[in-house]
Amino acid sequence: MSRTEVRICGLGGQGVVLAGQILGRAAVYMGKNAVQTQSYGAEARGSAAKSEVIISSDRILFPKIRSCDLMVAMSQSALDVYVHDVKEEGQLFVDSDLVTKLPPSMEVHKVAATRISRCELGSATFANVVMLGAFTRITRLVSSDAMEKAISESVAAKTKTVNHKAFQLGFVLRESH
Amino acid sequence: MSKVLSPGTYFMQGNKALAEGAVAAGCRFFAGYPITPASEIAEHLAVRLPHVGGIMIQMEDEIASLASVIGASWAGTKSMTATSGPGFSLMQESIGYAFMTETPCVIVDVQRAGPSTGQATKGGQGDVMQARWGTHGDYASIVLSPNSVQEMYDLTIRAFNLAEEFRTPVILLSDEVTSHMREQITVPPADHVEIRTRTPPRVGEPYFGGTLVPPMPSVGEGFDVVVTGSTHNEVGLRFTADPTVHSALVTRLVGKIEVAAQSMMDCETFNLDGCDVGFISFGCTSRAVYEAVETLEEQGISAGFVRLRTIWPFPEKYVRELAEQARVVIVPEMNLKQIYYEVQRVVDGAARVVPVNQIGGGELVTPETLCHVAKEATDKL
Numbered sequence: 001m002s003r004t005e006v007r008i009c010g011l012g013g014q015g016v017v018l019a020g021q022i023l024g025r026a027a028v029y030m031g032k033n034a035v036q037t038q039s040y041g042a043e044a045r046g047s048a049a050k051s052e053v054i055i056s057s058d059r060i061l062f063p064k065i066r067s068c069d070l071m072v073a074m075s076q077s078a079l080d081v082y083v084h085d086v087k088e089e090g091q092l093f094v095d096s097d098l099v100t101k102l103p104p105s106m107e108v109h110k111v112a113a114t115r116i117s118r119c120e121l122g123s124a125t126f127a128n129v130v131m132l133g134a135f136t137r138i139t140r141l142v143s144s145d146a147m148e149k150a151i152s153e154s155v156a157a158k159t160k161t162v163n164h165k166a167f168q169l170g171f172v173l174r175e176s177h
Numbered sequence: 178m179s180k181v182l183s184p185g186t187y188f189m190q191g192n193k194a195l196a197e198g199a200v201a202a203g204c205r206f207f208a209g210y211p212i213t214p215a216s217e218i219a220e221h222l223a224v225r226l227p228h229v230g231g232i233m234i235q236m237e238d239e240i241a242s243l244a245s246v247i248g249a250s251w252a253g254t255k256s257m258t259a260t261s262g263p264g265f266s267l268m269q270e271s272i273g274y275a276f277m278t279e280t281p282c283v284i285v286d287v288q289r290a291g292p293s294t295g296q297a298t299k300g301g302q303g304d305v306m307q308a309r310w311g312t313h314g315d316y317a318s319i320v321l322s323p324n325s326v327q328e329m330y331d332l333t334i335r336a337f338n339l340a341e342e343f344r345t346p347v348i349l350l351s352d353e354v355t356s357h358m359r360e361q362i363t364v365p366p367a368d369h370v371e372i373r374t375r376t377p378p379r380v381g382e383p384y385f386g387g388t389l390v391p392p393m394p395s396v397g398e399g400f401d402v403v404v405t406g407s408t409h410n411e412v413g414l415r416f417t418a419d420p421t422v423h424s425a426l427v428t429r430l431v432g433k434i435e436v437a438a439q440s441m442m443d444c445e446t447f448n449l450d451g452c453d454v455g456f457i458s459f460g461c462t463s464r465a466v467y468e469a470v471e472t473l474e475e476q477g478i479s480a481g482f483v484r485l486r487t488i489w490p491f492p493e494k495y496v497r498e499l500a501e502q503a504r505v506v507i508v509p510e511m512n513l514k515q516i517y518y519e520v521q522r523v524v525d526g527a528a529r530v531v532p533v534n535q536i537g538g539g540e541l542v543t544p545e546t547l548c549h550v551a552k553e554a555t556d557k558l
Contacts, residue, residue, distance in 0.1 A: 024359055028188040036359040039539060042213070042297040061467035063358055064541050 003056040004141060005065045008128075009082050010074025010095075013045035015128035018154065019072070020051025022132060026142040026150035027055040035063040048078060055141065070139060072131055073099050074113070093135055095127065109138055116169055126166035129155075133170020144171060180229050184366045191329040191356040192217035192259075195285065195349070196225060197364070198333030199257050203372055204283070205231035206249035206256040208242040210264060213297050214353040215287040218259040239264035243271040247280045251404060253395030255337055259285035262304055263294060265311070272346055273312030274406040276430060279385065279393070281340035281347075281375065283333070288352040288460075290537055299539030300353030302460055302511040308348045309489045315427050317434035319441065320348045320489040322459040326360045332486065338373040339441065343433055344390050350488060352511070353539055354461035386411030386426070389433045438490035445484040446495060452481030454551045455503030455528070457496060457520050459485040462509050462542055469547035476548075478555060488516075493523045500524040505554040509533035509542045529554065 006023060008016045017038045024036035035054045041047025052065045068086040072093040073079035079092075079099050086092065086106065094102065096110035111134040114127040129151065136147050148164060155163045181201045189197075196218050199207070207226060209219040223233040231254075236242040242258045249256040260268065265286040275282055288304045290296035308320045319339050323332045333349060340347040378384045378392035378400065385391060391411075394400035403413035408423045416422035434441075445463075447470060449455075454473065456466045463484045473480040481503065483495045500506055506528045508517045517532040524530050531554050535542050 021359060025188045028186075028361060033361065034188065034359075037354060038357055040298055060360070061471075062464050062541070062544050063354070063360070063461075064543075066543060066545070 002058060003054065003060075004069050005067060006053045006055070006070045006072075006141070007050055007065055007068050007082060008053070008072040008074075009048070009050035009078035011045070011078070012040050012043060012047045012049045014049070014074045015125070016049050016072075016074060017051045019128040019132055020053045022129070022147065022150045022154045023142065024053045024055070025154060026146040027053070029146040029149055030142055032057055033060050035060045037063050048081060050078065050082060070135075070141070072135060074127065074131070075099065076101060091139070093131065093138075095131065109134065111170065111173060113170065116173075117166060120169055121162055121166060126162060129163050129166035130170035133167040134173050135170075136167075137171050137173070181367045182364045184364050186361055186363050188359055189326055189362050190217060190359045191323075191326045191351065192287070193221050194326045194329040194362050195259075195333050195351070195356070196221040198330035199283070199337070200225055200229060200231075201330070201367065201370060201372075202334040202337035203255045203374070204257050204337060205229065206246065206254045207231070207233045207258065208236050208245040208249070208256070209258050209260065210236055210239050210242050212261045212264050214289055214300070214356050215259045215261045215264075215285060217356070218285060239267040240271065243268045243275070243282075243284065246282050247271060247275050247278070250280045250282045251396055251402065253398070255281070255341070257283040257285065257337075259287065261287050261289050262291040265304060265307065269307075269311040273314060273316065275346040276312065276316055276318075277406045278404050279344040279391070279430070281344050281393070283336045283340055283347050283349060285349045285351060287356045288350065290539065296537065296539065298353070299537070300461065300511065301536060301539070302352055302462065303513075303515065303536070304350065305488060305510075305512065305515040308350050315431055317431045318348060318489050319343065319345065319434060320350050320487070321443075322350050322485055322488050323355055324460055324463045324484065325355065326358060326362045328486070329355065330362055330364065334370060334372070338371065341373040341375050342390070343437065344375070344393055345430075345434065350460070352460045354541060383411035385409055385413045386429065389429065389436065434490060439494070441487055441490055442492035442494060443486040444492050444495045445486060446482065446499075448479065448481030449483070449495075449498050449502060452479045452499075452503050453505070454478060454480045454555060455499040455506045456480070456482040456547070457485070457499065457506060457508050457516070458482065458510065459488055459516065462511055465509065465542050465544045465547055468544035469551065472544060472548050473551055478551060480551065485516075491519055491523070496520055496523045497527075500527040503528050505529050505531060505551070507531045507533060507547065507550055507554065509535075509547060511535055511542070
């Protein structure tokens, strides 16, 4: 693996920046180099937000994405804006209730992250981590152990338990479907 | 929590690394007012400083923030504030006061797209000239420019050291990308890091003259501390009409930085000896230059760069050295030609200087754009 470019995008408030932070930290735990950058609007919630993570065994010079290998879209508007630079052989992960218009010729993994978070955990807040669970299982980009450790290091102490539960809900999802 | 971050490798945000660098440098007072993209510095220090016996205070605005930082420094405490463009504008008057009163302190400006409120969450590099000339009157500034999370830590320590060494405010000029970026950082053992502290004067020794950088007393230690932004003599007494007192004071204040400019110039350089195309960049933009130079070399175009870690005093020596070799000097920056004109002045016709300017939306100039510009420029030779 020389360089993998991952974009996690959605709306402000969906936790896409935190999700990128967790992924980057997990990659570092696996002995890789990682750089995470972010872009969000001036509003607290609802504006376009993205988090970009570059993972590489080499030193990472330019910190932004030019050609995206893996993209997670948590909203339709984010998908529409950012899908253009996803590689043809790239993979797409979408929140299946919030992103319905999909590009025709791309490998798409549909994950009902927001619904699962709301139904199983009582709040949509953990949709980002549910998504990371599914993402980890399918891509095998980082190990689940590294992700669990990164979650512990990245979220507020009082939400650790529920975030680990969210991760597991996403991680086992493909098996049960 | 330990006094200084334990040695080791961390995956950390730039602003947090800056805050930890400040703690390692001995900063024990921070005053600020929240502003994107600098707020994480205050947030982190609000948690961190009380653990090391320090104080973080949120003031009513940026004017009061820097004023209290200056006061804390005179009370003998290493002090810092952090802001972004709009707050940096409000601080300009007090920056002049800190310079005139020779008050060591660190002022962080995390640049975003201005002028005015501009694009609050998007990065930019448009405060380069403000950092040099923002306050009124004759003035010399020291401005450092990090381009990685590691340098957010390292250059913050250097900023505190320079502030103490020269008894002057030092500006750490970051940008949204470098401040919000998370990447690996290696924290060295505390005894591997040089930390400068101020020397108090001997009894009767003047502390506003007598030598290029006079010793500095603290209030409450028995010294007769008189501090004024008005023109003052060697012992701090006001002289608001005498031309010789003013000339001596301000010439010394500017001179102490000009004299040391050579030793302060700090640049990262690559392939200065044999390059055809040279880049001059700073901050987040330089991350694109690294990759562009590699790509150009692979394509048989010899490329090199000077990356300004100290922007002011302007590292003329390195720029001149690059221009002696390179036929084309490319200056990418996220503003409309602020460093370009400075480069042109120093290059003085020795090479063709080509600007690459991109503003708005916080998007970085890409390595591809730089390669394209380099190829076009060399084709025309």
